[in-house]
Amino acid sequence: MTVNEVDLLCVGAGGGAYPAAFRLAKAGKKVLMVDPKGVMSGNCLYEGCVPSKAVRETAAFYQDAQRFQPFGLAGNLQVDFAAMMQHKDAIQERRYAQHAAELAAEPRIRLTKGLARLIDPHTVKVDTDAGTDTYHAQHILIASGSDVFTPPLPGAEWCLTSHDLYKPSPAMRTFPKKMLIIGGGYIGLETATFFAALGTEVTLLQKGAQILNGMDPTMVNLLLPLLPKGLELRTNVEVQRVEKTGTGRRVVWLQDGEEQNQEVDAVLLAVGRRPVIPEGAEALGIAFDHHGIQVGPSLQTRFPHIYAAGDVNGRVPLFHAAVRQSLVAGHNILAGNVPADYADFDHVPTTVFTLPAAAYIGLTPAKAPPGSLLEAHYAFSEDSRAQILERMDGEIRLFFEPGSLRIRGAWIVGIDAGSLIGQVGTAIAGGMTAYDLARFADQHPMSAEGIGKAARSIM
Numbered sequence: 001m002t003v004n005e006v007d008l009l010c011v012g013a014g015g016g017a018y019p020a021a022f023r024l025a026k027a028g029k030k031v032l033m034v035d036p037k038g039v040m041s042g043n044c045l046y047e048g049c050v051p052s053k054a055v056r057e058t059a060a061f062y063q064d065a066q067r068f069q070p071f072g073l074a075g076n077l078q079v080d081f082a083a084m085m086q087h088k089d090a091i092q093e094r095r096y097a098q099h100a101a102e103l104a105a106e107p108r109i110r111l112t113k114g115l116a117r118l119i120d121p122h123t124v125k126v127d128t129d130a131g132t133d134t135y136h137a138q139h140i141l142i143a144s145g146s147d148v149f150t151p152p153l154p155g156a157e158w159c160l161t162s163h164d165l166y167k168p169s170p171a172m173r174t175f176p177k178k179m180l181i182i183g184g185g186y187i188g189l190e191t192a193t194f195f196a197a198l199g200t201e202v203t204l205l206q207k208g209a210q211i212l213n214g215m216d217p218t219m220v221n222l223l224l225p226l227l228p229k230g231l232e233l234r235t236n237v238e239v240q241r242v243e244k245t246g247t248g249r250r251v252v253w254l255q256d257g258e259e260q261n262q263e264v265d266a267v268l269l270a271v272g273r274r275p276v277i278p279e280g281a282e283a284l285g286i287a288f289d290h291h292g293i294q295v296g297p298s299l300q301t302r303f304p305h306i307y308a309a310g311d312v313n314g315r316v317p318l319f320h321a322a323v324r325q326s327l328v329a330g331h332n333i334l335a336g337n338v339p340a341d342y343a344d345f346d347h348v349p350t351t352v353f354t355l356p357a358a359a360y361i362g363l364t365p366a367k368a369p370p371g372s373l374l375e376a377h378y379a380f381s382e383d384s385r386a387q388i389l390e391r392m393d394g395e396i397r398l399f400f401e402p403g404s405l406r407i408r409g410a411w412i413v414g415i416d417a418g419s420l421i422g423q424v425g426t427a428i429a430g431g432m433t434a435y436d437l438a439r440f441a442d443q444h445p446m447s448a449e450g451i452g453k454a455a456r457s458i459m
Helices: 018-026 043-047 049-067 081-104 162-166 186-198 217-226 319-334 384-388 417-429 434-438 449-456
Strands: 003-011 031-035 109-113 115-120 123-128 131-142 146-148 178-182 201-205 231-234 237-245 248-255 258-264 266-269 273-275 306-308 350-352 358-362 374-379 394-400 407-414
Touching (some): 003 018, 003 115, 003 123, 018 031, 018 109, 018 319, 043 049, 043 081, 049 162, 049 186, 109 123, 162 186, 178 186, 178 248, 186 201, 186 231, 186 350, 306 319, 358 417, 374 449, 394 449, 407 417, 417 449, 434 449
Parallel strands (some): 003 131, 031 109, 201 231
Antiparallel strands (some): 146 273, 237 248, 350 358, 358 407, 374 394, 394 407
């Protein structure tokens, strides 16, 4: 049996894998990435952030055009859903080609389409269409990501998932007039607002009491009334079953002890994702639970040379967090598996790309002891850019440490939230204070002015 030698074997080829792969290749190391899709880039490009935001931006453009109709700028716009999906597909194809070119330019990295199985701490078998290959790896980076979770719900087979909706050549090609979404997390709520903005009647069912459970309730309560018309949100719902009715679907649920139902054109099941744990991890004693493989800030498992980065560890299941974690793993490998770099799980910007969006980072009042943070405010009703674009709802809130006035966290609801939260994150990472933010002359007329204005509100 031939055993192939590599310096690093990555289980996966997405954001948790390829930054480390390229870092080690630049250091002269031999790298193999193994991925069942056979392409570089993980679920973010295949069925997540990139295709969903392609749909979002089209919906946002349509929403803005409707808003400006009184000024004669929109005309009688109609949604060409098939063309919108083709646009999404084209973006995915463009980025896959871009990644393929990057990979081709680095001869020390090879990508194999297949499934990786951990045999012992250094041995990995890779099952491909042509057979099984065996590798001895000096280092292993588990970056196998996550997959859609499908609960044991009667009739789940009649539902779409985010995979069906956003993958290349998606299952949905006809615009639904009525849609029901099961799950009130960020994937479900984002999708609900996209379709509602485009004119679909959308009902969203959430099992618990709070939409976007786990996020700051004050931020959520500000966001929800701003979402598009045509979106109905129901909480404390127990979905019983989904039934096929001709070309439609009927969803039956319990609310306040009463059975209710609704017939729609499509049902989206969006109740979460689960980590993809590679075969052999449990036998090796690599600890994991339903959240993912257990690692600390160095990303190392019980074996110092085996790392887990990205969604598979469940710490911060976001693409940009995976990229940073991958680099941490790469740096620590190059340091001889002695921790030299650490992932910060607590200060990763997170955006819910609803219409409008909400974003947050760091410590917010919901997670802090009472009275331990000073709050600074800026309402977008005062903002020149928001006024120009007729998007004046929402606000910026910054949270500072009393005394030092060092910024500890923030949340933003409304215009440019996804961009602004990154600027605040840079301030947090740099240990900046309200004084630093207040004296920076940000551009006019841009929404980022609100960061300095918010800081000045407590001085």
